[in-house]
Amino acid sequence: MMGHIKANTRLYAVIGDPIGHSMSPEIHNQIFYQNQQNALYISLKIAIEDLEKSIPLLRDNFIGWNITKPHKQRIIPYLDALDERAKWYQAVNTVKNVNGRMIGYNTDGYGFINSIEKEGINLRNQKVLLIGAGGAARVAAYEILMKDGCLTIANRSIKKAEDLKKELMRNTGKEEIAVCSIEEVHQNYDCIINATPIGMYPEIEAMPIAEKIVKHAKIVYDMIYNPYKTKLLQKAEHYGCKCINGFAMLFYQAVKAQEIWTGDLIDPNLLMPIYEELENRLRREVK
Numbered sequence: 001m002m003g004h005i006k007a008n009t010r011l012y013a014v015i016g017d018p019i020g021h022s023m024s025p026e027i028h029n030q031i032f033y034q035n036q037q038n039a040l041y042i043s044l045k046i047a048i049e050d051l052e053k054s055i056p057l058l059r060d061n062f063i064g065w066n067i068t069k070p071h072k073q074r075i076i077p078y079l080d081a082l083d084e085r086a087k088w089y090q091a092v093n094t095v096k097n098v099n100g101r102m103i104g105y106n107t108d109g110y111g112f113i114n115s116i117e118k119e120g121i122n123l124r125n126q127k128v129l130l131i132g133a134g135g136a137a138r139v140a141a142y143e144i145l146m147k148d149g150c151l152t153i154a155n156r157s158i159k160k161a162e163d164l165k166k167e168l169m170r171n172t173g174k175e176e177i178a179v180c181s182i183e184e185v186h187q188n189y190d191c192i193i194n195a196t197p198i199g200m201y202p203e204i205e206a207m208p209i210a211e212k213i214v215k216h217a218k219i220v221y222d223m224i225y226n227p228y229k230t231k232l233l234q235k236a237e238h239y240g241c242k243c244i245n246g247f248a249m250l251f252y253q254a255v256k257a258q259e260i261w262t263g264d265l266i267d268p269n270l271l272m273p274i275y276e277e278l279e280n281r282l283r284r285e286v287k
């Protein structure tokens with residue numbers, strides 16, 4: 001696979017800290033390889049205090065890069081422009097470097113909504129419970145509202161959920177957004193989305209919401225993919241709900257990033273075997 005690496009190979013990266021467990025290099029290198037691109041994608045561990053001095057190296061050597069924690073907001077002052085979604089979310093996960101001009105994008109929302117729509121699910125007029133009010137919840141909230149879902153945000157810190165609601169109303173013009181603390185969730189919802197780390201390895205017995213609420217949902221989505229099937233998804237499966245874990249979101253945000261970098265759409269027939277291979281491996285390797 002590495003025989004094609006030459007001096008003119010186009011370089012891409014993901015930057016973050018920690019970065020050791022990122023699946024992004026595997027996803028991107030597989031797609032580049034299958035798409036016969038002369039490109040290489042690597043992970044770069046960059047600590048918060050080293051971000052500023054890393055910018056010239058990135059700008060002078062990399063065609064594009066992804067950004068993960070803790071730099072998604074911190075990268076913004078170094079960029080020359082932001083696309084609309086990155087402005088909404090005030091977070092960038094993808095930079096395209098056009099002859100030294102660095103443009104920030106955010107493809108997480110695309111990954112999120114595509115992972116839902118590819119299952120044939122339409123959120124219009126569906127009662128959606130979003131658990132969490134952090135970065136991932138913000139992205140999901142915008143996309144749910146754009147699809148005319150009826151949104152309730154439940155968060156541990158009610159103040160953070162209220163602030164997110166105000167921001168969403170200001171930027172989307174949608175008024176009907178409900179907010180509550182996680183303990184106050186009593187109603188039933190069509191769709192439940194976990195955008196918190198509750199249930200993530202090693203705390204695999206934890207559930208973000210009471211089982212009695214899960215029981216009545218049609219769709220349960222957990223952004224976590226380690227474990228592959230969280231306690232929440234195990235319960236949801238038991239009750240016959242449609243279940244989605246975080247892998248599809250991760251995969252499709254990567255696809256969108258590549259499409260932005262190369263300017264070409266990627267053939268879905270080329271993507272499907274890569275998706276299935278990586279998903280099967282994830283299923284085997286994480287419990």
Ligand code: NAP
Pocket residue numbers: 108111131132133134135136137155156157158160194195196197198200223224225245246247249250251
């Ligand atoms: P974040 O910005 O730090 O937000 C974390 C959210 O979880 C906050 O709402 C926080 O509530 C809540 N939370 C954390 N620990 C909690 C606890 N013990 N009890 C109750 N609430 C708790 O993190 P993020 O970037 O949004 O990520 C959230 C999750 O989404 C993570 O599991 C991450 O791995 C996952 N994610 C997946 C993808 C993907 O592609 N699949 C992409 C992004 C994120 P407070 O506001 O009260 O602190």
